[in-house]
Structures are given as C-alpha cells and as structure tokens.
C-alpha cells in the first residue's frame with residue numbers, strides 16, 4: 001500500500017530513522033524514501049547507513065504537502081497522478097452535472113494522460129474554465145471514450 005499523502009506527524013521529532021524505517025512508517029517503498037532524499041529530505045551528516053532525523057522528515061513532508069496543495073487556477077484540473085493542477089489535453093473538458101447547481105469537470109491530463117476531475121458549481125463555471133472548451137454530457141459520446149470510476153482524490 002502506498003500512501004499518497006504521507007502524514008508529517010507520523011515522524012517523531014526526537015527519533016532518527018533509517019531509510020527502511022521511514023519506508024515502513026509510511027507504508028511506502030525504500031525507493032520512494034530515496035527519491036525524497038534526492039528531492040531535498042536532509043539526512044544526518046556522515047551517517048552510514050543513512051539516518052534521517054524525525055524532525056527533518058516531518059518538516060520535509062509538511063513543506064511538500066503545502067507545495068502540492070496549490071489550488072487549481074483557471075482552466076486547470078487536479079491531476080491525481082502528477083499531484084498538481086494541470087491543463088486538460090486539447091484544452092477540453094466535459095461538464096457532468098451532479099445536481100442543479102454543481103457538477104464535475106472531467107478532462108485528460110495534458111502531461112500524463114490520466115483522467116482528472118474538478119468539482120465546480122455552475123455559477124462558477126465561467127471563472128473556473130478559463131480558456132478551456134467545455135462539452136456538455138449530451139456531447140460526451142462524440143469523444144468516444146467511457147469514463148473510469150470516479151477518482152475522488154480531487155475532492156479533498
């Protein structure tokens with residue numbers, strides 16, 4: 001099981017962790033922890049095998065989470081795979097109404113081709129869309145693809 005949103009509070013401030021222990025703590029792979037180190041997670045100087053201070057680990061994950069929390073701008077949908085807002089491919093999205101006032105904008109990530117969606121209120125649709133062309137559900141079949149089960153990480 002991989003943890004998409006590692007909880008910074010799992011790391012105890014006064015402990016230090018090996019790569020293995022961090023991986024176990026977050027239910028992730030050692031290679032993910034090594035990627036964190038390459039991405040700037042500090043390690044304790046000169047430690048062999050590598051040790052990571054709990055305080056640094058918590059701080060790193062907290063900063064990373066804040067970076068990842070960048071809100072979608074106009075014309076962007078949140079991509080669960082890229083973990084960042086992205087423009088939909090072809091600048092096109094489909095609006096799927098959920099009720100009279102709210103719906104989902106669905107598009108394909110222009111970077112990784114994953115499905116993305118964004119909950120919008122109809123009143124906000126214009127501001128949310130930016131320069132994205134939107135199709136209404138009646139036109140959906142013309143796109144020629146069916147939708148995967150809804151991805152709910154965008155709704156946090």
Ligand SMILES: [Zn+2]
Nearest residue numbers: 079082109112
């Ligand atoms: Zn993506």
